[in-house]
Amino acid sequence: MKSILEGRPALAAEVNKVAEVAGYLWQKGWAERNGGNITVNVTEYVDDDIKAMPAISEVKQIGTALPHLKGCYFYCKGTQKRMRDLARWPMENGSIIRILDDCASYVIIADSPVMPTSELPSHLSVHNYLIAKGSPYKASVHTHPIELVAMTHCKKFLEKDVASNLLWSMIPETKAFCPRGLGIIPYKLPSSVELAEATIRELDDYDVVMWEKHGVFAVDVDVMAAFDQVDVLNKSALIYIAAKNMGFEPDGMSQEQMKEMTVAFNLPK
Ligand code: 2HA
Numbered sequence: 551m552k553s554i555l556e557g558r559p560a561l562a563a564e565v566n567k568v569a570e571v572a573g574y575l576w577q578k579g580w581a582e583r584n585g586g587n588i589t590v591n592v593t594e595y596v597d598d599d600i601k602a603m604p605a606i607s608e609v610k611q612i613g614t615a616l617p618h619l620k621g622c623y624f625y626c627k628g629t630q631k632r633m634r635d636l637a638r639w640p641m642e643n644g645s646i647i648r649i650l651d652d653c654a655s656y657v658i659i660a661d662s663p664v665m666p667t668s669e670l671p672s673h674l675s676v677h678n679y680l681i682a683k684g685s686p687y688k689a690s691v692h693t694h695p696i697e698l699v700a701m702t703h704c705k706k707f708l709e710k711d712v713a714s715n716l717l718w719s720m721i722p723e724t725k726a727f728c729p730r731g732l733g734i735i736p737y738k739l740p741s742s743v744e745l746a747e748a749t750i751r752e753l754d755d756y757d758v759v760m761w762e763k764h765g766v767f768a769v770d771v772d773v774m775a776a777f778d779q780v781d782v783l784n785k786s787a788l789i790y791i792a793a794k795n796m797g798f799e800p801d802g803m804s805q806e807q808m809k810e811m812t813v814a815f816n817l818p819k
């Protein structure tokens with residue numbers, strides 16, 4: 551069977567980026583079993599032949615109407631699929647879906663009828679919100695980074711921007727490459743509408759939000775950039791832990807040094 555990626559190098563490059571990131575998530579220990587999910591808005595790579603491709607699934611309901619997704623196409627990790635398998639076979643562990651004109655349902659169009667992630671309603675709600683806002687962001691990544699999740703088991707790190715300020719102060723690159731910091735969402739049932747709604751509200755102020763005692767949800771222009779933001783934050787958490795393991799509380803960069811960074815690199819806050 552011919553893959554939708556054949557003869558479409560730009561679309562193939564986007565899907566291959568998802569596979570590369572899925573491999574990193576597994577290697578980092580952030581993607582046990584089927585943990586985590588990735589969706590990418592690939593509408594810009596869709597040609598007339600793709601638009602004419604028949605559905606290979608029945609019509610599925612999203613569970614909510616998302617008016618800005620009319621005619622959009624997404625690559626989605628499959629439900630119950632493993633990141634480590636997706637890393638090698640992205641079109642067997644994920645699929646491309648078409649949102650139908652009612653904006654409340656979708657069909658799978660390629661390559662095989664792999665059902666999308668259990669977090670599809672929250673991922674698609676986020677994409678709907680990003681389009682409504684005119685954002686250039688096309689990718690969303692949910693994963694379980696060990697040290698960042700561990701931090702959410704401590705109440706002080708759940709207060710607004712306490713974790714952000716600590717993580718920024720561990721190494722200059724974290725503020726430079728994750729300038730909006732880490733939003734915090736108090737514990738909510740995985741896959742719930744409440745979690746999706748809270749995530750969207752928090753994405754107004756942050757590119758990476760932490761679901762307490764569960765994992766992060768990150769958005770950016772592509773899947774690699776979203777991964778990078780989580781990676782720099784978790785690197786900072788590792789530096790913090792390394793210092794604690796050496797037996798001291800790390801000093802952190804001073805507020806002056808952080809302000810100097812914000813001005814020198816023209817960062818948002
Ligand atoms: O898809 O991580 O939160 C597996 C998950 C759900």
Ligand code: ZN
Nearest residue numbers: 585586764765
């Ligand atoms: Zn999860």
